[in-house]
Amino acid sequence: MESLTVMVLKATDPFEYKTPKNEVKNMFHAIVATENQYFHVKVFNISLKEKFTKNNFIIISNYLENKGILEINKTSSVSEATPNQKIEVPYDIIKSANDSPKIWDIRKGAANAEFYGLFTLYKKTVKKTNTYYEIKDASGSIEVVGRGKWFDISCKEGDKLQLFCFHLESMKSQPTLVCGEHSFIKILDKSCTHLKNAQ
Structure with a gap:
């Protein structure tokens, strides 16, 4: 090449x-x-x-x-x-x-496609082994599943989540973004005054 x-x-x-x-x-x-x-x-x-x-x-x-x-x-x-x-x-x-894909377009994506983008956190739900981060934009919403390094990261409703390399899968018959081997999240807080790494 x-x-x-x-x-x-x-x-x-x-x-x-x-x-x-x-x-x-x-x-x-x-x-x-x-x-x-x-x-x-x-x-x-x-x-x-x-x-x-x-x-x-x-x-x-x-x-x-x-x-x-x-x-x-x-x-x-x-x-x-x-x-x-x-x-x-x-x-x-x-x-x-620098533009992020619309969530509506992500939901229609091909299985296992990798997605990147900056999204608003609408709701965070912590379960036993997974954390579900619901992200939203004007076109719709989708759940992001975090486990391992991305289980229960420090973030709150209204924060911006910068997602790198999340995979589209079907969970409970719904399109869902799932973290993989190379996934990474950065968090931009609601005031948008500073960018911090998720720990």
Whole structure:
């Protein structure tokens, strides 16, 4: 796959996740854009974090692409773009990258599709092993199931939940967003004055 020159739009802090073999590893999520489109990125090499600074221009090589999401691992190469390698990213691409999907559209999505976006928390219900975060927008509502690291995170009604890599599944015959191996949540409190990581 040929190299890709991109502008970094945002990146999360690194976080721990467990592999199917129960190994604890680290990664972070990012959003980058070319002149024509934007990509969600899973970065499995956290030593690259400094390169994923907002508005930084980088060149990505030896990456993988899975369902439209880029994956960067130890064999991938990420280098700083020189001044003459920088690109112009149109405003509408940046806007699209920052826009969240409508919940109505999420509910109609394909099974196991991965979704990202910023949503308002309407209701939080803590059960024995799962926490159900009901999110809402003008188009409807949907439940987000959090377990493990995302069980009973510190948030309250009206907070904004920034979801990264949540999978659409059917639970009790209803479309539901479920956390997976690479899921991540950031919380923006109701006053919108600061962004904090869920602990």
